[in-house]
Amino acid sequence: MMDQPSMLELVAAVRAFIEERAMPELKGHTAFHARVAANALGIVVRELEQGPKAQGEEIQRLTALLGRDGTLDELNRELCRRIRSGDITLETPGLADHLERTTRDKVAIDQPKYSGLK
Amino acid sequence: MTPDFAGNLKNALEKALSGLSTLEKLNRLSGGASQETWAFDAIVNGERLPLILRRSPGGAPRVIGEGSAAVALATEALAIEAARKTGVKAPRVHYVLKPEDGVGEGYVMQRMVGETIARKILRDAEFDAVRTDLARQCGEVLARIHQVDVASLKDHLPVVDGAAQLRQYRDRYDSYDYPHPMFELAFKWLEPRLAASRQRTLVHGDFRHGNILISPEGVEAALDWELVHIGDPLEDIGWICTNSWRFGQRDKVVGGFGDLKDLLAGYEAAGGAKLAIDDVRTWIVYGSLKWGVMCMGMYQGFRMDGSVERAAIGRRSSETEIDLVNLIIRGEI
Known part of the structure; x- marks a missing residue:
């Protein structure tokens, strides 16, 4: 067991430091990149918070859809192969639902304000 | 100096x-x-x-x-x-x-005078009056581009039709070797639709914010012709309507400033063909898929130079996936 602070607290502290302390001191391109860096840490925070549940549900849906076990990477690669071969299509029960849920969960982590999510 | x-x-x-x-x-x-x-x-x-x-x-x-x-x-x-x-x-x-x-x-x-930055064109007060007419004007510009006589350009420009475009991005996607089931579905969905593309005109190839010079009087010019080619004119229409170029104004299908019906009306008024919404949707799907694969490419660039900006854009491929869900699964535009 790691000591305190937690990973989430560490990342949040670094993000706050960039946004509240470092950015006001920066100019031009460096200030822009600091904003991008702070946003990237936002992705890390959300993935730490939401990722485990989202990926747990993703693997359950993939297992049901493909009828086999495997890692998230293995199952996603198999789903890709079977969509490409035409074995699984939009008419296959569960595919549309799986793709929509998985994608919504990803965007909620990567870019929760994205217009496509509304 | x-x-x-x-x-x-x-x-x-x-x-x-x-x-x-x-x-x-x-x-x-x-x-x-x-x-x-x-x-x-x-x-x-x-x-x-x-x-x-x-x-x-x-x-x-x-x-x-x-x-x-x-x-x-x-x-x-x-x-x-x-x-x-x-x-x-x-x-x-x-x-x-x-x-x-x-x-x-x-x-x-x-050197012409005007603005290319989307944020300013979509928000600044000086563009308020002209904003509602921009979609129609973009339609006019595109109609004229697509009516250029390509006879004199044939020997110089590459012919990149729908099927060739898709193959090019399929190869690129394959080379990145990372699974994106939604992209696979989009490739599959597009294959028969783009194979049916038959039209051959001059295509600007990158007609979107950043490359359209706009003043408070209207569209001044199409800039940055480096991706110009001969291909399907719908490519240009789909690209300016791709959600990635709407900058948050999703209900304003054309560049975040206008309606598709206005773009199509301007297109027809300037001598362009009457276009079907479903065909436009097909090329919006292509636009989203193309930008999604380009975002994957940014990750490859990040692995070379460690740029935090490229890393962040790499994570934007999921934005195009939700756009593809909305287009293909939900049938929205």
């Missing part, structure tokens, strides 16, 4: 601009190692002529991105001039550089 090519540039321009006395305020605007853009003024018969130089130093072939379909700068100039003859608003090309000029490969064009 005056760049080393300034004297050669002046000598070359004397052939095109009679009465040229000096070049002033030559300064670099942007560009990477293989492609530069410079702004300067030419003093011609006492008048100040605002100009742009686009060049690749030493005539080195330009590298715009992995698997880029960019044409040579001289070809770009040729396409712009052909388009201008058909009434397309684009900067006038004054001079195409020759090897003996000693300035590199490239051309000198008119």
Whole structure:
């Protein structure tokens, strides 16, 4: 067991430091990149918070859809192969639902304000 | 500091601009190692002529991105001039550089006044009045581009039709070797639809915010013709309607400023064909998939240079996946 602070607290502290302390001191391109860096840490925070549940549900849906076990990477690669071969299509029960849920969960982590999510 | 090519540039321009006395305020605007853009003024018969130089130093072939379909700068100039003859608003090309000029490969064009930054065009008060008419005007510009007689350009421009486009991005996606089931579905969905694409016209290839010069009076010019080719005109329509270019204004399908029906009305009024919404949707799907694969490419760039900006764009491929869900699964635009 790691000591305190937690990973989430560490990342949040670094993000706050960039946004509240470092950015006001920066100019031009460096200030822009600091904003991008702070946003990237936002992705890390959300993935730490939401990722485990989202990926747990993703693997359950993939297992049901493909009828086999495997890692998230293995199952996603198999789903890709079977969509490409035409074995699984939009008419296959569960595919549309799986793709929509998985994608919504990803965007909620990567870019929760994205217009496509509304 | 005056760049080393300034004297050669002046000598070359004397052939095109009679009465040229000096070049002033030559300064670099942007560009990477293989492609530069410079702004300067030419003093011609006492008048100040605002100009742009686009060049690749030493005539080195330009590298715009992995698997880029960019044409040579001289070809770009040729396409712009052909388009201008058909009434397309684009900067006038004054001079195409020759090897003996000693300035590199490239051309000198008119420097026009206007804005290209989406955030300003979509939000600033000075564009409030014109904003609602921009979709129609974009339709007009595209209709004229698509009516350019390609006979004189045939030997210079690549023909990249729907099927070829899809193959190109499929290969790129495959080379990244990372599973995106939603992209797989989009490739599968597009295959028969793009294989059916038959039209062959001049295509701008990158008509979206950043490359459309807009003033409070309206659309001033189509810029950055480096991806110009012969292909399906719907490619240009789909690209400006791709959600990635709406900058959060999803209900304003055209560039975040206008409605599709207005773009299509402007297109038809300027002599363009009557287009079906479903065909436009097909090419919006292609636009989202293309940008999604380009975001994957940013991750490859990040692995080379460690840029935090490229890393962040890598994570934006999921945005295009939700756009593809909305388009293909939900049937929205």
